[in-house]
Amino acid sequence: MAEFRIEQDALGQIAVPAEQLWGAQTQRALEHFAIGREKFPPEMTEAYALLKKACARANAALGRLDEARARLIESACDEILSGAHAAQFPLPVWISGSGTQFNMNVNEVISNLCCRASGTPLGGKAPVHPNDHANLSQSSNDTFPAATHIAAVLGVTRRLTPALETLRDALAARARDWADIVKIGRTHLQDATPLTLGQEWSGFAALLDDNLERIGDALKGTFRLTTGGTAVGTGVNAPPGFAEAATMEIVALTSHPFVVAPNKFAAQGSHDALVALSGALRVLAGSLKKIADDIRFLACGPRAGIAELILPANEPGSSIMPGKVNPTQVEALTMIALQVSANDVAIGMGGAGGRLQMNAYKPLIAHNLLQSIGLLADGCACFRRHLVEGVRPNAARIAENVERSLALATALVPILGYDKASTLAHHAAANDLSLREAALALDFVSAEDFDRLVDPRKMLGPDRRD
Known part of the structure; x- marks a missing residue:
């Protein structure tokens, strides 16, 4: 049988698995939001650890947090950033719309890492309290x-x-x-x-x-x-x-x-x-x-x-x-x-x-x-x-497709006009002829003029016409 520790929050007591670093609010969330398989991505854990570390430094600099606690929080955040405690952030995405439970998950893990570092019991919230210190000057919002x-x-x-x-x-x-x-x-x-x-x-x-x-x-x-x-x-x-x-x-x-x-x-x-x-x-x-x-x-x-x-x-x-x-x-x-x-x-x-x-x-x-x-x-x-x-x-295959294309008739529009060039293309399509064969059959242009005028490379842009 798994061992548990009893933690207290504003709603009363709750059993938390003894070996886990999360606390009462995370445990309540696990029980109340058993929804889906999507967990919070590790990118959010990293970002939160960076943010909590920054907030601890700022609170210390402004005299709101003593240096000893600030250093403990920073060290805990560094442990989280190392990836060593990824399993301690088990919450599904589908929780409160404010993300409060995830914020508290991070706060509780920080608190318990500080407890472990200080030799105090997990869940004791001393020397670092999840709300009073890890969440100091902050809100989930x-x-x-x-x-x-x-x-x-x-x-x-x-x-x-x-x-x-x-x-x-x-x-x-x-x-x-x-x-x-x-x-x-x-x-x-x-x-x-x-x-x-x-x-x-x-x-x-x-x-x-x-x-x-x-x-x-x-x-x-x-x-x-x-x-x-x-x-x-x-x-x-x-x-x-x-x-x-x-x-x-x-x-x-x-x-x-x-x-x-x-x-x-x-x-x-x-x-x-x-x-x-x-x-x-x-x-x-x-x-x-x-x-x-x-x-x-x-x-x-x-x-x-x-x-x-x-x-x-x-x-x-x-x-x-x-x-x-x-x-x-x-x-x-x-x-x-x-x-x-x-x-x-x-x-x-x-x-x-x-x-x-x-x-x-x-x-x-x-x-x-x-x-x-x-x-x-x-x-x-x-x-x-x-x-x-x-x-x-x-x-x-590319060369074959170019050779058989009827769209090359576009090159003859300046010489034959649109209507005559269109007649040429339709004649080639209807009789399964190449455009060159159709042009010669209809006597629209000579073979020499066709080869000179219908050059795919001259159709690649205005600078390639000559």
């Missing part, structure tokens, strides 16, 4: 959004941006490698005028450039922290200067330009900065889906499709059809794109759900936003490694 902002900034800058940049670079490298491969363009999924494979892929790289800029712009709002707002944004029970002091400590710990939110009533009653960041992630998801879908379309085949691209054969594609290879990296990335888009819907609805001085959808917003950041980072890395870096052009 200001620490949870602040921690979410910190986690989002760290997730984007440490994981997503590097993954996105390396994918962008891989796409750009392909664009350079394939700058001279002329292929047929497609609009409405029908043949259109030529371009190079390099030009096509340069568009993919440029999409990600735009997204990097867009995410960077959205990230600026998340640098504004609610720290020091306490319960409703007034800063009740926090000393003057606490918000600024704690925020500067966070800047020192993270090397990111966090600032105090200029109006904490807006920042705690709504979470528009997080909604805006999620919106930028949704745009990125759409761009990635477009890139992946285009590659899947151009690689379809290999015998009965377009087959202009040859994808890496990473694994067998069918349990029944021998030799089949599927575009699985495309499928994974496009599923991620849909999940991120769905997350954004939930985040947007949660962000619009603020009432008066608090938004009670904080855990939902944090969970979905951090999941989106992680999925996009991992998806970009996998797509680059297992598809982009191994994809090859099917030069013979």
Whole structure:
């Protein structure tokens, strides 16, 4: 039989497993919110530990907390940051909309780590009390959004941006490698005028450039922290200067330009900065889906499709059809794109759900936003490694498609006029002729003039006509 210790909180006594570092409020939450399998992500634990460490330093500097307790709290936070106590944060996402139970989970673990370090009994709340010391000058209502902002900034800058940049670079490298491969363009999924494979892929790289800029712009709002707002944004029970002091400590710990939110009533009653960041992630998801879908379309085949691209054969594609290879990296990335888009819907609805001085959808917003950041980072890395870096052009198929394209008739419009060039294209299609064969059969131009005028390379841009 498991051993328990009895802890006391405002609602009375409760049994807590003796070996665990959490306390009464965490235990009550475990019993009352046995909902789903989604746990708070480790990014929130890290962000909270950084925040609690910063707050301890600020409280000590302002004379609210003695140096001995401040050092104990800092040391406890460092232990949490090392990852040594990950199992001590077991709460599901689906708890109070303020995130109070998670804030108290962190406070209780800090308190008990300080007890352990000081040789006092777990749950004794001495020398560090979870509310009086670990939560000093703070509230769940200001620490949870602040921690979410910190986690989002760290997730984007440490994981997503590097993954996105390396994918962008891989796409750009392909664009350079394939700058001279002329292929047929497609609009409405029908043949259109030529371009190079390099030009096509340069568009993919440029999409990600735009997204990097867009995410960077959205990230600026998340640098504004609610720290020091306490319960409703007034800063009740926090000393003057606490918000600024704690925020500067966070800047020192993270090397990111966090600032105090200029109006904490807006920042705690709504979470528009997080909604805006999620919106930028949704745009990125759409761009990635477009890139992946285009590659899947151009690689379809290999015998009965377009087959202009040859994808890496990473694994067998069918349990029944021998030799089949599927575009699985495309499928994974496009599923991620849909999940991120769905997350954004939930985040947007949660962000619009603020009432008066608090938004009670904080855990939902944090969970979905951090999941989106992680999925996009991992998806970009996998797509680059297992598809982009191994994809090859099917030069013979590309050349064949160019040669048979009826859209090359566009080059004859300045000579024949639109109507006559259209007649030529329709005649070629109806009689299964090449455009050159049809032009000669209709006696519209000579063979020499056709070869001179209908040159796909001269159709790649205004600077290539001569």
